[in-house]
Amino acid sequence: VTFLGGFFGLELPAAHACGLASFWKLPGNPALTFANGRSALAALLASVRPPRLWLPSYICRSVAEAASATATPVSYFPVDESLQPDTSWLESGARPGEMVLAVDYFGRAPGREFLDFANERQDLLFVEDACQAVDTGAAPWGRWCLRSPRKLVGVPDGGFVVPADGIAEGGWSVLEPQMDVYRAACLRFEDEEERANGLWHEANQRREARETVSTRRMSRLSRELLARLDVAPIADRRRANYRTLAGVLGDTMFLRDANPAFVPLGFPVRLPAARRDHVRGALIAQGIFPALHWTDVPSAATFGAAHVLAAELLTLPCDQRYQPFEMERMARTLVEILNR
Numbered sequence: 001v002t003f004l005g006g007f008f009g010l011e012l013p014a015a016h017a018c019g020l021a022s023f024w025k026l027p028g029n030p031a032l033t034f035a036n037g038r039s040a041l042a043a044l045l046a047s048v049r050p051p052r053l054w055l056p057s058y059i060c061r062s063v064a065e066a067a068s069a070t071a072t073p074v075s076y077f078p079v080d081e082s083l084q085p086d087t088s089w090l091e092s093g094a095r096p097g098e099m100v101l102a103v104d105y106f107g108r109a110p111g112r113e114f115l116d117f118a119n120e121r122q123d124l125l126f127v128e129d130a131c132q133a134v135d136t137g138a139a140p141w142g143r144w145c146l147r148s149p150r151k152l153v154g155v156p157d158g159g160f161v162v163p164a165d166g167i168a169e170g171g172w173s174v175l176e177p178q179m180d181v182y183r184a185a186c187l188r189f190e191d192e193e194e195r196a197n198g199l200w201h202e203a204n205q206r207r208e209a210r211e212t213v214s215t216r217r218m219s220r221l222s223r224e225l226l227a228r229l230d231v232a233p234i235a236d237r238r239r240a241n242y243r244t245l246a247g248v249l250g251d252t253m254f255l256r257d258a259n260p261a262f263v264p265l266g267f268p269v270r271l272p273a274a275r276r277d278h279v280r281g282a283l284i285a286q287g288i289f290p291a292l293h294w295t296d297v298p299s300a301a302t303f304g305a306a307h308v309l310a311a312e313l314l315t316l317p318c319d320q321r322y323q324p325f326e327m328e329r330m331a332r333t334l335v336e337i338l339n340r
């Protein structure tokens, strides 16, 4: 039956062709979308069943969770202090049929050496982890691309791999989205003056801590919003904000690229480990909330560079919510804290 009448659900304006959903090739079938990125990766692992998953030493724990949820053996390969994968390690360690995941860190694709390696080793199954990338400005380099939109735009949930046909029907998402995925996002959305920071921040922390690998699907609200969020203004604003930060913070800039062709996740700065958390606290005291990527890297401590970076990087926001003048002010605040 089709009902006529009754109350309205949510009504959204029409979708358009240049939205993030089409740009990212969001699968049309909701059963091929998941509540988060780790679940999408787990579904891929469960279908492809690679004998091993290679992960970069610098990675967030949720990616490793996808492997443990599917009992996929994991090995790590090193990245250096500029986040470039060690291809000779993979060259000598990876066997045909194994899966290799590498990350477009902060939105930027890996360098030429790794891309050549991925191109040459057709016997390996490469996954491009684009969870931090709106648009790398470069060609896709993996057999699959992994996405987790909530890190980049204001949608409450979601994760998918493209192409999604690698996921067998037995691994499709069968559970309804949980209503509490909306809670933190809606609390913040409704609090227009941003007076109840404690409330929505805590709701989000609790919700993130509960994220797990599941066969729950991405909410329809997230899918529909992605179809309506235009790529170009998001990309332009992020790049403009980043350039503004680079203009002031050239000395502490981590990515050494003041005018990026990629769309940046944020603006990472590198500080001595002994000062990083103090600086973060001082920024928070002024209402600036930088992110840590990541606090609990799952690779062994012997992968030195990854753990050094985890202790020294701090990511300033430069996303589409902000304008260059706000970036200028944030950068000056950071300089002032660093000069204290």
Ligand SMILES: Cc1ncc(COP(=O)(O)O)c(C=O)c1O
Pocket: 035, 036, 037, 038, 039, 060, 062, 063, 103, 129, 131, 132, 148, 158, 159, 211
């Ligand atoms: C690079 C990267 N890949 C994958 C993920 C997993 O995403 P999700 O939290 O949606 O499972 C994250 C999460 O932080 C990430 O940073």
